[in-house]
Structure formats: C-alpha cells, structure tokens
Amino acid sequence: MEEVDRILIHALNQIGTEVSEEIGSVSQFSSELIVKAVVRCVQVIDPGLGSALPSSLPPGMSARFRVGMSLAQACQDIGYKGEIGYQTFLYSNEPEIRSLLMFLVEKLPRESAETSDQPTGKSVVLQRAIAAAIKAQLSVPWLPVNCRLPLHTETQSAGALYSFHALPLSLSHSSKGPNKKHLKEVKDYQRDFLLPVTAQLSHHASLAASILEQHSTVLSAAQEWDSEWNNQGLLSRLTPQEYRSRKLTRLRKRIKEQLRSTALPSPESAFGSCHSSTDLCELLQSFSNSAPSDHILTKGTHFTHTQKFTFEQESATVTSSVPTGHQSDGDTQHRQQEELASLQQQLQQLCGDVDQLTADMKHMSVTNTQVLNELKQKELTNNEEEDKIQMKKKTLDCLPDTDNSLVKLQALVEASAKRLVNLASQWEKHRAPLMDEHRRLKEICSNQDLESSRKLSEIKSMHEKIRVSTEEARKKEDMYKQLVTELENLSQDVSRSAYTQRILEIVSNIKKQKEEITKILSDTKDLQKEINSLTGKLDRTFAVTDELVFKDAKKDEAVRKAYKYLAALHDNCNQLIQTIEETGTILREIRDLEEQIETENGNKTIANLERILEDYKAIRQENAALAAKVREG
Structure with a gap:
C-alpha cells in the first residue's frame, strides 16, 4: 500500500492540494486534509459541482456534519458506488479513504485529453509563461503612485501602456508569376x-x-x-x-x-442641381473637399445655361453697381443688406419657378406616357379590325361563285393536307435520327455531369484530408517541439533507471504472488480430489465388507459381534472426520475474526468513539448555548 499511497499523494500535489512531505501514507491524513483533497478533486472533475463546496471544515459541529453530507452527496453524484457518509470525512477510516481517493484520482481528466484540445509547441510554453507573469502581477495589490515601492514600479508603471492605434504597413511578399521582369523590379524595390x-x-x-x-x-x-x-x-x-x-x-x-x-443625366438633375444625383456624385464631391455641385461637369439643358447666364449677368451688374467712392460705412452696409434681401427674394422666386416647372414636367411626362400607352392600344385594336375586315371582304368576294369557290377551297384543303402529310413523313425521317442523337448526347452529358460531380466530391474530400493531415502534422510537430523544450527544461538529476527498476521489481513481485496463488490453488484442488477419491473408496469398501460380514453373521455368533464392532468403528470414524472438518471451520472463523480485529484496530474504532463522544458533548454545549440565547431573546 505504500506505493499506492505515494501515487495518490503525488496526484494530489499535482492538482494543487498541498500535502506535507512528512506525510507518507493515507493513514496520516487528518480530517481537514481529507476534506481539502476531496474538494479539490471534485473541483477538477466537475467545476460546476465543486464550486459550491467549502475547502475547509468549519469550527461548529453541526456545520461540519452538513459539510460531510454535502461532500458525500457530491462524490455520489460523480459516480462513487461505495459506502460513504459524513463519518467518512469526520471519523476517517483508512481503507475507505484510500478507495475514495483512488476513485477520485482515476476520475481526474488525463493530461493527454487536455493537451489534445490545446495548441502545442513553443507557443504553449510562451503562453504558460505569459499566464504565470499575469497571475503574478494580478496577485500584487494595486497601490497609488505615491505609495509604490521600487518593487512595484516595474509591474504597476503606466509608462508602458499605449492605446491600440494601427497604421498601414508595406511588407515584402514573395510572389510567383510569368512576368519575370516585373518580379525583378519588385524585388529590386x-x-x-x-x-x-x-x-x-x-x-x-x-x-x-x-x-x-x-x-x-x-x-x-x-x-x-x-x-x-x-x-x-x-x-x-x-x-x-x-x-x-x-x-x-x-x-x-x-x-x-x-x-x-x-x-x-437624371430627370431631376436637368436644372443643374446635384441634390438628387447618385452616391457616386456625393463621393466625387467628398474627394473634391466638399466642393459645390457647379464644379462637377454635368450636362445641362438650354434652360439651365440661360438661367446660369442670367444669374451671372445679374451678379456682374450687382458687382459693378457697388460704389467705388469713399462713402460712410453705415450707408454701405445698409445698401449691401438691401441688395442681399433683393437677391434672396429673386433667388426664392427662381427656386419656386424651378419647382413649379419641375412639377409641370413630371405631370406632362406622366400624361405623355399615358397617351402613348393609349395610342399603342388603339393601334393594336385597329390592326385586329383591319384583319377582320380583310377576311370578311374575301368571304364576300367568294359569295357570287359559291360552287367554284367551294371546289377550289376543297382542292386547297386537300393539297394542304397532302402537303402536311408529306411534311410529316419527311419530318419523321429527319426526327428519328435527331432524337437518337439527342438521347445519346443527353446520356453523355448526364454521364459527364455525374463524373464531374464525383470528381468534384473527390477533390473536396481530398482537400479536407489534406487539410486534416496538415493540421495533424503541424500539431505533432508542435508537440515534438514542446516535448523537446520540456525535456531541456527538466532537471538532469532525475534517474529514470531507478523508477524503471522499481516498476520492474513491482511487476516481478506481482508475478511471484500470482504464481504462489496459482500453486496454492492447484495444491488445494489436488487435495480435494484425493479426499474425494479416498472418501469414495472408503464408502465402497465399507459397503462390500458390510455385505460379506452380514451374510456370515446369520450363521455364527462371533461374526455377529464382529459386525457390531465394524458398524461402531464406521460411526466413530465418521464422527472423527466430522470433528476434523468442524475444527478446520472453526480455525478459519478464528482467522477471519483475527483479520476483522486487525481491521477494526486499523479503523481506529476506539479513537473514533472517543471523538464521537467529544463531538456529542460539543453539540450538546452548542444546543445549550442556543437554548440560552433563545430564552434570553
């Protein structure tokens, strides 16, 4: 059990449970250490279930019982099938604790499953180092600038903090193409x-x-x-x-x-206005630093150029009418305001005229469209009427000579029927090979489509396989690099041969124990067979002897006495054999009782009873204190 306890202690240390180096077996575990180890294992196995469990025993006895019950329920939820309760944690039993810890350690997630989900390689080592540095910095409390010591200036200095501001970069890329001269120029640049x-x-x-x-x-x-x-x-x-x-x-x-x-030009932009132009016009305006729409080269109408020319003449007249002499500032400002008001009034009037003309043009365009549609409908109606009139005119021309007209019409119908039959036969002659060719080409096309679809699916599957193989190769390469890095970081004083030798010794001891057990079982089977054969032989011999002696006992008195002695001897031998079997059974029961006594001694029954009595007294004291508080309240 020492090796098992060492493995358990090593696994508990790996998951974060601090087990002292002085503790070498499970029997030395205290109740607090058992609770810490079980809670940590449950947290690693099921974080959601372990987050609600306390990591230490509370001082009150009633609270300890509740913690023990919650831990027992958590272990059962994980899948532990053994007998477990609050007594398992409060009054520790070495075999039960060992079996519970073995179950929890076996339930822990394997490192291979963890590493298969995470990226491997040197990046993992770097990420672990970064995580350790961040964890170390987070563990240091934040202090104001005036209270920082030289130790904190490196981790809490604001000088190394910058806002995320990215700028465009020009990077050199290796490209391949047919234009070697262009590639040479790019490389030279x-x-x-x-x-x-x-x-x-x-x-x-x-x-x-x-x-x-x-x-x-x-x-x-x-x-x-x-x-x-x-x-x-x-x-x-x-x-x-x-x-x-x-x-x-x-x-x-x-x-x-x-x-x-x-x-x-759009209909709404016919007056030189760029307010209703497309998004490209707005984009061009933004490129020209929000320049007015007059600077954009647009195609205007005669009315547009006339309005623009009139506006320029009026502007020039106004500009020329500005006095050049030295007048007072008040008169100048007053005149400018009057001119500005008049110009604004003219501008508003022009805008109103433009809006009115635009509305009129829209109305006229709609009216024009409606008139054109009606004209098209009338033309179609006229064409149909003309066709009907022509048909009626031809019919009226044929009415005076009805018989000849019927004969001619019948001849035309027969000729048309013959011509249709002839055309149908000719079409059938041409149609048969064409349909065969059509079916053949259609079948070829369908086969090609199926083949192309199959090849396309194969290409996609090959692309996926290539991607998966590339990913696996990259992962294995990164794992190899990570293992090489970890091997270089491991201390060289660890002797692997000692561990290997120890494992081989354990395996050899297990083999020897198996051989001894097999030998004992075979000897027991041989003895049982020998006992069974002797018992059968004895029964057969007694039966034959009893029969022979019983025949002679009817004739001779001495033989009759010998028969009685033979029966008494047989009964005594049976009682002796039964006594020996009962003695063996009693010896086995004695050994079982001795093992149970040793087990009970190992379970610390007396010490647990004393602890239970002490806990019972503590609970009574707590209950008395609570009752006193209730009475005082």
Whole structure:
C-alpha cells in the first residue's frame, strides 16, 4: 500500500492540494486534509459541482456534519458506488479513504485529453509563461503612485501602456508569376528602397498594433479566399488564376456600368442641381473637399445655361453697381443688406419657378406616357379590325361563285393536307435520327455531369484530408517541439533507471504472488480430489465388507459381534472426520475474526468513539448555548 499511497499523494500535489512531505501514507491524513483533497478533486472533475463546496471544515459541529453530507452527496453524484457518509470525512477510516481517493484520482481528466484540445509547441510554453507573469502581477495589490515601492514600479508603471492605434504597413511578399521582369523590379524595390517595418511608422508605440492588424488582415483574407474557393471556385471548374481573372473582369464591368449610369443625366438633375444625383456624385464631391455641385461637369439643358447666364449677368451688374467712392460705412452696409434681401427674394422666386416647372414636367411626362400607352392600344385594336375586315371582304368576294369557290377551297384543303402529310413523313425521317442523337448526347452529358460531380466530391474530400493531415502534422510537430523544450527544461538529476527498476521489481513481485496463488490453488484442488477419491473408496469398501460380514453373521455368533464392532468403528470414524472438518471451520472463523480485529484496530474504532463522544458533548454545549440565547431573546 505504500506505493499506492505515494501515487495518490503525488496526484494530489499535482492538482494543487498541498500535502506535507512528512506525510507518507493515507493513514496520516487528518480530517481537514481529507476534506481539502476531496474538494479539490471534485473541483477538477466537475467545476460546476465543486464550486459550491467549502475547502475547509468549519469550527461548529453541526456545520461540519452538513459539510460531510454535502461532500458525500457530491462524490455520489460523480459516480462513487461505495459506502460513504459524513463519518467518512469526520471519523476517517483508512481503507475507505484510500478507495475514495483512488476513485477520485482515476476520475481526474488525463493530461493527454487536455493537451489534445490545446495548441502545442513553443507557443504553449510562451503562453504558460505569459499566464504565470499575469497571475503574478494580478496577485500584487494595486497601490497609488505615491505609495509604490521600487518593487512595484516595474509591474504597476503606466509608462508602458499605449492605446491600440494601427497604421498601414508595406511588407515584402514573395510572389510567383510569368512576368519575370516585373518580379525583378519588385524585388529590386523591396531590396533597395522599401524601409524596414520599424522605420515606416512615425510612432514606435504603434508598431505592435500595426503588425497585429496587418497579420489579422492577411489571415482573414486567406480564410475568405479558401472558403470562397471551396464553395464557389470548385463549382466553376476553373483554375484559381482563371477564377480570379473572371472575378476581376466582372468587378471592372460593374464599376464601368455604375460610372456610365452616374454620368447619364437624371430627370431631376436637368436644372443643374446635384441634390438628387447618385452616391457616386456625393463621393466625387467628398474627394473634391466638399466642393459645390457647379464644379462637377454635368450636362445641362438650354434652360439651365440661360438661367446660369442670367444669374451671372445679374451678379456682374450687382458687382459693378457697388460704389467705388469713399462713402460712410453705415450707408454701405445698409445698401449691401438691401441688395442681399433683393437677391434672396429673386433667388426664392427662381427656386419656386424651378419647382413649379419641375412639377409641370413630371405631370406632362406622366400624361405623355399615358397617351402613348393609349395610342399603342388603339393601334393594336385597329390592326385586329383591319384583319377582320380583310377576311370578311374575301368571304364576300367568294359569295357570287359559291360552287367554284367551294371546289377550289376543297382542292386547297386537300393539297394542304397532302402537303402536311408529306411534311410529316419527311419530318419523321429527319426526327428519328435527331432524337437518337439527342438521347445519346443527353446520356453523355448526364454521364459527364455525374463524373464531374464525383470528381468534384473527390477533390473536396481530398482537400479536407489534406487539410486534416496538415493540421495533424503541424500539431505533432508542435508537440515534438514542446516535448523537446520540456525535456531541456527538466532537471538532469532525475534517474529514470531507478523508477524503471522499481516498476520492474513491482511487476516481478506481482508475478511471484500470482504464481504462489496459482500453486496454492492447484495444491488445494489436488487435495480435494484425493479426499474425494479416498472418501469414495472408503464408502465402497465399507459397503462390500458390510455385505460379506452380514451374510456370515446369520450363521455364527462371533461374526455377529464382529459386525457390531465394524458398524461402531464406521460411526466413530465418521464422527472423527466430522470433528476434523468442524475444527478446520472453526480455525478459519478464528482467522477471519483475527483479520476483522486487525481491521477494526486499523479503523481506529476506539479513537473514533472517543471523538464521537467529544463531538456529542460539543453539540450538546452548542444546543445549550442556543437554548440560552433563545430564552434570553
């Protein structure tokens, strides 16, 4: 059991339970340590269940009983099937505690399951170091600036804090393409003129933020391209270069169409106003630093140019009418205000006229549209009436010569019928091979579609397998690097051969014990067989002897006495055998009782009874104190 207790203590230390080095077995565990170990194991196994459990025993006895019951219920919820209750924690029993701890340690999540869900490699070591540093900094309480010691200036200094401000960077990328001259120029530029990343920024504090932003942008673009190619690119049955070029061509075509539609004058912009133009007009205005719409080259009408020319003439007249002499400031301001009021009135009048004309034009355009629709309907009606009139006219022309007309009409009908039959036969001659060819081509097309679909699914599955294999290879490579790093960080004084030798010794001892147990079982079986054979032989011998002696006992008195002695001897032998069996049973019961006595001695029954009595007295004292408080209240 010493090895088992050492393994349990080592596992408890790994999950965060502080077990003293002086403790070497479970029998030395105190009630407080048992509660801490069980609570910590439950928290690791089921954090939601273990978060509500206290990590130590309270001072009051009634509260201790409640804690013991809650721990027993938590262990049963996890799946412990053994006998457990509050007495398991308050009055510890070594075998029960050992079996409970063994169950909890076996239930702990394995390291392999934890590491398989987490990223591996040198990044894990770096992340662990960062987490340890952050945890150490969080454990230090925050202090004001005036109260900080030199120890706190490094961890709580505000000099290393900057806002996240990213700036665009120009990075060198290795590209492949058919244009080698262009690639050479790009490489020459990147080698001779492109500044390093640290020199491209005006503020060094934005370096980390800019690099992170650039890296996230590249990653998101790559992920979007992979998703688009796997969903739409493979279905297009094009190469990646052809798919990119087709996408670029469509984008350019859409831009051209947008620009062309924007350049065309709309009905509401016929008066030189850019208020109802499209979003591209607003975008151009924003590029020109919010310049007015008159600076945009738009196509105006004759009315637009006339209004603009009149407004310019009036502005020039007003400008020329400004007095050039030296007059008083009050007269000048008064005249300017009058001119401004008159100009505003003219402008309002012009705007009203423009709105009225716009409304009239809209009304006229609607009216014009309605008139055109009515005209089209009338033309269609006229055409139908003309066709009817022509038909009636031909019918009236045929009425004077009815017989000849009927004969001619019948001849025409028969000729048309023959011609239709002839055309139908000719069509059937051409239709049969065409239908066969159509069916053959349709079957070929369907087979090609099925083949292409199958190949497309195979390509997708191969892409997925390649991605999974690449991910597994990367994980294994990172795991290898992590294990190499951990191996380098491990202390070299640990002797692995000693542990291996100890494990081999334990295995050999187990093998010897198994061999001894097997030998004892085989000897017991042999003895049982021998006893059974002797018992059977004795019964058969007695039966034969009894029969022979009983035959002669009827004739001779001495043989009759010998028969009585034989029966008495047989009964005495049976009683002797029964006595020996009962003696063996009693010896086995004695050994069982001795083992039970040793078990009870190991369970510390007397000490537990004394503790129970002490706890009972403490509970009575608590109850008396509570009753006194109730009476006083």
